Amino acid sequence: MTSNTIYKSACNAKLLVLLLFLCSYITFGQSDVSSAAKVQAIFDQFMSYRHQNKVDKALETLDQAAEIAENNEDAKLLLDTYHQYARIFLEEGDRETTVFYWDRASILLKDLSYSYGQAFHNYLEAAIRFDEGNNFQSLKLLEESRKLSNNRNLSNNILLLEAYIFTNIEKYEDAIKNLHALIVNSDDKERAYLATKANLQLAKISLELDDLEEGIIHSKAALELAEKHGFFKEIKTAHERLSIIYEKTGSFDESLRFKKNLEQIKDSIFNIEKVKLEAKTADKIRFEHQMNEINKLTAKNEELSESKSRSEITLILTSAFLTIISLLAVSLFRNNQIKLKTNDLLYTKNKELELARDSAVSAMEAKTNFLSTVTHELRTPLYAVTGLTHLLLEENPSEHQKEHLKSLKFSGDYLLNFINDILQINKIDADKLEPLNIEFKLQKVLADVVDSLQQNASENNTSLILDYDPNIPQHLLGDPIKISQIFMNLVGNALKFTKDGKVEVIAKLLKKDEDDVKLYFEVKDNGIGISEDQQKNIFDSFEQGSVQINREYGGTGLGLTIVKSLLGLFNSKIHLESELEHGSSFFFEMDLKSDTNALEEISFEIDPEEFEFKGLHVLIVEDNKINQVITKKMLTKKEITCDIANNGNEAIDLAKSNTYDAILMDIHMPGISGEEATRQIRKFDEEIPIIALTAISLDDSLDSFYEAGCNDVVTKPFKPEVFYQKIGENIFKSKMEGQV
Numbered sequence: 001m002t003s004n005t006i007y008k009s010a011c012n013a014k015l016l017v018l019l020l021f022l023c024s025y026i027t028f029g030q031s032d033v034s035s036a037a038k039v040q041a042i043f044d045q046f047m048s049y050r051h052q053n054k055v056d057k058a059l060e061t062l063d064q065a066a067e068i069a070e071n072n073e074d075a076k077l078l079l080d081t082y083h084q085y086a087r088i089f090l091e092e093g094d095r096e097t098t099v100f101y102w103d104r105a106s107i108l109l110k111d112l113s114y115s116y117g118q119a120f121h122n123y124l125e126a127a128i129r130f131d132e133g134n135n136f137q138s139l140k141l142l143e144e145s146r147k148l149s150n151n152r153n154l155s156n157n158i159l160l161l162e163a164y165i166f167t168n169i170e171k172y173e174d175a176i177k178n179l180h181a182l183i184v185n186s187d188d189k190e191r192a193y194l195a196t197k198a199n200l201q202l203a204k205i206s207l208e209l210d211d212l213e214e215g216i217i218h219s220k221a222a223l224e225l226a227e228k229h230g231f232f233k234e235i236k237t238a239h240e241r242l243s244i245i246y247e248k249t250g251s252f253d254e255s256l257r258f259k260k261n262l263e264q265i266k267d268s269i270f271n272i273e274k275v276k277l278e279a280k281t282a283d284k285i286r287f288e289h290q291m292n293e294i295n296k297l298t299a300k301n302e303e304l305s306e307s308k309s310r311s312e313i314t315l316i317l318t319s320a321f322l323t324i325i326s327l328l329a330v331s332l333f334r335n336n337q338i339k340l341k342t343n344d345l346l347y348t349k350n351k352e353l354e355l356a357r358d359s360a361v362s363a364m365e366a367k368t369n370f371l372s373t374v375t376h377e378l379r380t381p382l383y384a385v386t387g388l389t390h391l392l393l394e395e396n397p398s399e400h401q402k403e404h405l406k407s408l409k410f411s412g413d414y415l416l417n418f419i420n421d422i423l424q425i426n427k428i429d430a431d432k433l434e435p436l437n438i439e440f441k442l443q444k445v446l447a448d449v450v451d452s453l454q455q456n457a458s459e460n461n462t463s464l465i466l467d468y469d470p471n472i473p474q475h476l477l478g479d480p481i482k483i484s485q486i487f488m489n490l491v492g493n494a495l496k497f498t499k500d501g502k503v504e505v506i507a508k509l510l511k512k513d514e515d516d517v518k519l520y521f522e523v524k525d526n527g528i529g530i531s532e533d534q535q536k537n538i539f540d541s542f543e544q545g546s547v548q549i550n551r552e553y554g555g556t557g558l559g560l561t562i563v564k565s566l567l568g569l570f571n572s573k574i575h576l577e578s579e580l581e582h583g584s585s586f587f588f589e590m591d592l593k594s595d596t597n598a599l600e601e602i603s604f605e606i607d608p609e610e611f612e613f614k615g616l617h618v619l620i621v622e623d624n625k626i627n628q629v630i631t632k633k634m635l636t637k638k639e640i641t642c643d644i645a646n647n648g649n650e651a652i653d654l655a656k657s658n659t660y661d662a663i664l665m666d667i668h669m670p671g672i673s674g675e676e677a678t679r680q681i682r683k684f685d686e687e688i689p690i691i692a693l694t695a696i697s698l699d700d701s702l703d704s705f706y707e708a709g710c711n712d713v714v715t716k717p718f719k720p721e722v723f724y725q726k727i728g729e730n731i732f733k734s735k736m737e738g739q740v
Contacts, residue, residue: 039065039077043084044189050088051193053232058088079108079117086124090131098128119149127161135165136345137338153189156182160194163201172205179205196225196234203241207248215245236265378415386412386717387630394637412717435569436703439595440480442507442519443468449487450505453495460499464491467506473517473594481702482566489563490523490586498527498583510589517592526583535576539564611728613638616661618727620644621651621677622693623669627716631664631693634720640727648677655681660688661731665710667694675708682709689730693718 042065049058062084069078086101102124109121126141142158142165159178166175182198185191199222206215223238225231239262246255389409397405450466457464487505494503506522530538539560563586564574570590578584618635620642622628628644635642643658645651647669655663663681667674678690692710695717705713711730714723 039068042068043080046084047189050091051190052230055088055092059085062088075108075112076114076117079105079112079114080120082108083117083120083124087127090124090127095128095131102128116149116151116154119145119151119154122148123154123158123161130161130165130168134342135168137341138165140341153187156185156187156190156194160197160201163198167201167205167208172209175205176202192225192229193231196222196229196231199225200234200237200241203238203245207241207245212245212249215241216249219245236262239265382412382415382717386719387627387634390720391630391633391637435482436479437477437593438480439475439477441474442472442476442480442483443474445480445484446487446505446507449484449491453488453491456492456495457503460495460501462495462498462500463502464495465502465504467504469508471509471512472507472519473512475595476517477593477595478570482569486563486566487521487523489560493560494523494525494527494584494586498525501526501583503527512594515593517594519590519592520587521590522585522587524583524585524587529580529582530576530578530584531580535578538576539574611724611732613640613724613728616640616727616731617659618642619651619654619658619660619663621648621663621669621674622666623647624666627666634723638724648672648674648680651677652680655688656684662689662691662727664693664727665690667692667705675704678708678710691726691730 042061046058046061046065049055049061062081065084066078066081068074069081082101082105086098086105089095089101090098102121105117105121105124109118122141122145126138126145129141130138139162142162146155146158159182163175163178163182166172166178179198179202182194183202185194187194199218203215203218203222206212206218219238219241222234223242226234226238239258243255243258243262246252246258386409389405389412393402393405393409446466446468450464454464491503491505503523503525506520506524508520509517510520511518560574567574567588567590572588572590574586574588576584576586616638618640620628620631620635622631622644623646632642632644643654643660645654648671651663651665665674665678669677672680674692674694678692681688681690689711690709692705692713693716694705694713695715702713712726714726
């Protein structure tokens with residue numbers, strides 16, 4: 001081969017590569033004036049078919065536009081056609097085909113200087129992102145689209161999509177502003193269609209904001225426009241909106257009428273056939289376009305196969321490879337930009353959420369601490385009220401004084417119960433409660449609850465019965481205090497609403513598998529009962545069924561809330577069955593462990609009447625002067641002598657230098673606390689009974705009192721009978737155990 005031949009060959013190869021490169025980025029010529037008019041008529045017809053939801057005819061008109069664009073090599077017209085293909089398939093929910101046409105449009109845009117085409121491309125991408133749920137990315141793309149073109153129709157469509165996004169992110173004022181502008185729009189292409197869509201979206205927002213009258217107005221306006229212009233899909237949506245809104249307003253006849261109309265529209269033969277035809281047409285057009293792409297690639301491949309010059313094929317393949325690499329690089333760069341924007345958005349949103357969370361936690365802690373402080377501080381003056389009332393009642397007051405004192409005592413007890421409930425709820429909200437896991441006798445816990453409430457039952461002429469299954473293991477592991485609280489609330493509640501009737505407390509063994517025990521509990525009564533509507537909210541805080549019930553029977557409405565929360569600690573759930581005037585039944589199951597290693601204890605229980613208090617000598621540790629006086633007087637009534645320590649250090653010194661039958665220890669004191677004083681005393685005296693007297697606050701735990709060395713706990717303000725009972729039990733039980 002001569003050098004001249006080689007030179008010619010190389011020149012031919014270069015020329016061929018240049019031609020192929022130019023072909024891949026060719027800019028098609030524009031069609032003439034008559035073609036433009038014909039295309040505009042086609043697009044107008046497409047718009048009409050699209051509005052009327054005649055998808056098959058709309059796609060066929062686009063096919064005509066695409067054919068003209070390819071014959072005239074009109075790249076801008078082909079781009080506009082691809083955009084409309086993508087738009088209609090997106091509206092029909094065919095995301096895969098939407099992306100197919102959007103990608104083809106992206107390739108054409110690379111070599112076109114066409115600001116409207118780029119603006120519409122951004123609008124379409126925003127619609128795709130909105131369909132994915134990426135609201136903020138969509139808003140950014142719409143802003144970019146608005147900057148590129150001031151086309152009136154595109155601007156109106158941007159306003160509509162923005163309104164949809166604003167609704168999603170609950171910026172209702174911005175959405176409503178856009179939609180009202182669209183209702184009075186002067187769009188020369190889609191005036192009626194945009195107004196219809198705007199009215200439908202305003203109806204949706206009105207429904208979300210519970211403005212039902214406004215929702216009806218906009219739905220009817222949308223329906224009127226849709227029926228007038230044949231907007232099939234919008235007619236269905238308007239019927240749906242109206243049926244929902246009328247149902248919410250209680251106009252069930254109107255709601256039913258629109259529902260029936262909607263069903264007739266959905267079930268019509270025309271509608272069914274229309275859907276089938278649309279699907280068939282869409283599949284046909286999508287198949288033809290995809291086959292067209294395959295045929296082009298096949299032809300290119302055959303052309304390459306027929307090439308005789310290896311150097312030409314190599315150059316062509318190299319050019320193709322570089323083109324592909326360039327496209328991949330552009331794609332990767334674009335994806336990376338989107339990823340960076342997304343990460344920035346996520347970081348910003350995470351920071352906002354963290355700030356909101358911290359603010360909510362701080363507010364909750366502030367509320368919790370405030371309630372804790374208030375309830376704790378209220379106990380000190382309440383102790384004086386209840387204590388002095390008790391003392392005055394025991395000093396033989398006159399009959400008219402006795403009546404006033406009893407009223408005062410009742411009010412003090414009511415206020416105390418209310419404060420205790422508030423503190424309990426506060427502890428539950430602050431996650432300060434944890435169940436104990438100690439050995440206890442369930443029968444004794446339930447019997448104590450029943451015995452303590454027998455007086456309440458007698459006042460209502462109601463019999464209170466405990467039905468206890470003897471098959472339940474005698475020794476169980478759990479939290480007897482919280483179980484007692486659960487039944488005190490349930491039984492107390494049942495007694496409150498039952499007069500001249502019966503209240504039963506039932507405990508049954510469901511299953512025992514080695515140490516695992518499943519128990520069934522029920523508290524049922526034949527009182528006033530609870531209606532179905534009231535049952536829905538009966539376990540919510542401060543709920544008592546109705547204002548009338550609250551006024552007649554009193555109470556805070558917190559008892560059942562506490563029961564529900566306490567059972568949650570045991571992974572148990574409360575259930576209710578009730579009927580008005582036929583009583584109520586509260587029941588639940590609980591999983592506990594049986595203590596097979598527990599030994600039978602010798603009972604040292606003593607009848608309270610047998611306590612011989614005379615001659616006892618105790619130490620009162622209390623920093624509050626009023627409380628000192630009241631506690632001392634209550635002890636004196638039982639002929640018990642006492643010494644008083646004003647703080648923890650004095651208590652330690654007096655306990656070292658004197659002999660006492662018991663120590664009544666206040667927990668919260670200046671200087672060292674009652675817990676610390678108890679620990680110090682236990683270092684030199686392990687036997688003396690120490691009873692904690694405390695107004696329990698949020699951070700207090702009965703466990704910590706017992707761990708410090710206390711034998712028992714009495715919460716202030718305490719009932720006198722409980723106070724004497726605890727002193728007697730701890731002193732005399734200790735003495736009897738010592739004798740044994």
